Amino acid sequence: MCAAATDAPPSRRDRIAAVRAFNRTYTPAMGLLREGLLESAYTLTEARVIFELAQRDESDAAELGRLLRLDAGYLSRLLARLEAAGALERERSPHDGRRRVVRLTAAGRDAYALLDERSTRDVGRLLAGLGEAEQRRLVGAMDAIRAILGPEPTAGAALVLRAPRPGELGWIVERHGALYADEFGWDERFEALVARVVADFAADHDPRREAAWIAELDGAPVGCVLCVRADERTAKLRLLLVEPSARDRGIGARLVDECLRFARRAGYARIVLWTNDVLRSARRIYEAAGFELVDASPHRDFGPELVGQHWAREL
């Protein structure tokens, strides 16, 4: 714990205090938004269940419990209560005798519509008390928090490798600059190098011989790689990166694989790359992809002491 405290940035305590202060003060504010429920016949948890059911039209208790993090026992009683009130119906699943399919009745959908309208009205009132600029700031801040704390990439997530879209060459520079500064303390000279590589690629490249890929997980970019021309018969793999949040899913290997395949089809006989000793997981990927270490030499081009490595493999 002491170790963690000492090597952390100096403002760590301030940040923790800010998050805790937010938790304490936002709870009552959220209470205000709950008050629309008081006029209705339903409690907060019931309303949450109704809301969830309205979104997915058909479900079962286990799924609802997972989604809303409710205890199975509590949920069972709650569903029984809602069924008695006529808001939903339950029947045994024909496919799985353990499950009981839960569905909103017409009355349940009416209840949902009412809850939805009241909630919309209440939030609307809250926003109406704010100026235009404040509303925008509030929504922007909430979206930011949701994006940052939002659900980590789900297990069955959809991974796509595709060409960069507008702005994503910039994303490559940004993530290289931010991540290597965070993780290894590299300075702005590294970001400058990446910007140069990306600018050269963007300015002018033969799409048959040079290409870039973005790895997209659940719609968000989480990785990238470039394949560029070193000389007529040699390709160069550059700017391989995978977001920390998306690591250990084989995304790096997929990107390298794609790059090798492209280089082969583009007619190169050999592919090379330059990396640094501290990037251990990258090293494992290159070894697994058949690259071999050619040479290594120490440098301080990005601040800390590093050992640059050239790797290569025949295609």
Added chain:
Amino acid sequence: MCAAATDAPPSRRDRIAAVRAFNRTYTPAMGLLREGLLESAYTLTEARVIFELAQRDESDAAELGRLLRLDAGYLSRLLARLEAAGALERERSPHDGRRRVVRLTAAGRDAYALLDERSTRDVGRLLAGLGEAEQRRLVGAMDAIRAILGPEPTAGAALVLRAPRPGELGWIVERHGALYADEFGWDERFEALVARVVADFAADHDPRREAAWIAELDGAPVGCVLCVRADERTAKLRLLLVEPSARDRGIGARLVDECLRFARRAGYARIVLWTNDVLRSARRIYEAAGFELVDASPHRDFGPELVGQHWAREL
């Protein structure tokens, strides 16, 4: 209500939806931070009471009830429970026979210290899973929400102009590429141009004669501008941009202003810039800042038909 709906900005529904989505998704996230309590002997409400008492050292039930919005009856029982557990002591107030002064015992302060440490640890863990920039944005967004919804009259938004941090030169490229593609359909050649400008700036610049600024609102970058050398006596303003979500706050004017001041101090006699006719709000900013249109010529460098404009002003 109809009137409110019709004369409201078109994105009213979106904003309401965003706030509601935040409420739904933030609740579970906050639940995670509550889990430190599970290891302790106290429940959430007990912990809140202990926390509040630790802040003010001496209080009474009525005050606690107001601060934490707790029912008097419930609070009475809760305080009795905490007293039985030895965490606090109650005695009649000498000044007011109705009141009973509540104070933490030594054991209660120990309990507070433990809760405080656990909470700090849990929040610290949450933050540790995020990158440096994400941490800053999270804290900035939370502070913004607190400021907007908080009881105190809202302090002015936290707008800062500052030098780019790691990754933010990449951010400049990304936002130019994405925004102008979205708004005007410009193609990848524009992003390539921006990447080139940024790469040249990053590679080598005399900090006395060239500079870049990021406009930061609530911890998140929302705008930028560069001041670079055109020739010995001429500066060039480049890559002015303000995020749509942050427009109409004078941020663009602030950035241009900062740029002019820097150029003057750097010894330039003149400043120029190049822009395009479709960027109307930028044009207003340049006019207000004393720039004058020098010439204009049509081009299709980025896809659609555009009219490029050179502007200049003496310093």
Added chain:
DNA sequence: GTCGATCGTTGACGGTGGCAATGAGATCGT
């Protein structure tokens, strides 16, 4: 001294939610 307001307490009640036990059904290895 009376009146109204405030403070704390108590009883009643129902929602919230964790935990353990149970039985029915599904799944899988043998």
Added chain:
DNA sequence: ACGATCTCATTGCCACCGTCAACGATCGAC
């Protein structure tokens, strides 16, 4: 086919959360 194991739903039990109403004690104002 069989049993071990898992999942799903239910039930009982329990403690906490939180509202409501009634009540007595006290205070301040008149």
